[in-house]
């Protein structure tokens with residue numbers, strides 16, 4: 001299998017030119033809409049994998065829609081409002097494998113980010129490593145694994161549709177030197193041409209978006225911002241390495257030199 005837009009096996013980070021790559025391997029596949037299923041990129045072993053995965057995808061799609069129904073009602077909208085705004089719901093499953101890392105302080109399994117889509121359901125094993133921040137990265141809270149439970153994350157799309165009422169979770173995954181870790185993230189996203197704009201703006205509120213845009217455009221802007229940040233970090237790191245390599249001229253007080 002190969003990586004890329006249609007799914008497959010990918011080692012490490014997806015952003016080109018990053019100074020520090022993610023310490024993870026992923027298998028990803030697109031499960032909804034069903035016409036997007038490219039079975040040639042789905043693992044063919046073990047044999048039951050495809051049937052189990054299809055059932056899992058369907059069950060998670062149902063659960064995600066149920067949760068979006070509850071959130072729509074919490075916004076004072078009809079139950080189907082959020083799923084309707086997604087037009088044709090898209091689902092992508094990502095199996096994250098984080099190998100043991102001999103020097104976990106030097107890297108991250110998955111760098112800090114928000115998920116771009118509407119709602120993510122994450123199943124994690126008992127190792128733990130998912131962290132979230134509410135104060136822009138000053139402190140991190142570990143999301144303790146609960147066996148058989150899903151972590152529910154709202155993504156950027158969910159954030160915009162609710163006009164910021166539902167926060168997009170700012171999160172990362174750390175690695176450790178004792179055990180490898182596995183998590184399965186199931187992302188529910190809107191169709192690429194779905195409109196991104198708050199469904200309801202309450203009195204006295206300002207829209208979090210200046211104008212309606214498509215989800216494809218929202219994603220493009222997010223990626224170009226991420227690539228820009230990655231490039232700046234890489235430049236800063238290269239400069240630091242260059243500075244460290246340049247021999248330093250010893251500075252002495254003038255009296256010492258003249259004495």
Ligand SMILES: O=C(O)CCC(=O)C(=O)O
Nearest residue numbers: 094096129130173183185
């Ligand atoms: O592995 C985790 O705990 C986080 C995974 C995640 O955030 C993602 O795949 O977007």
Ligand SMILES: [Fe+2]
Nearest residue numbers: 113114115171
């Ligand atoms: Fe994530």
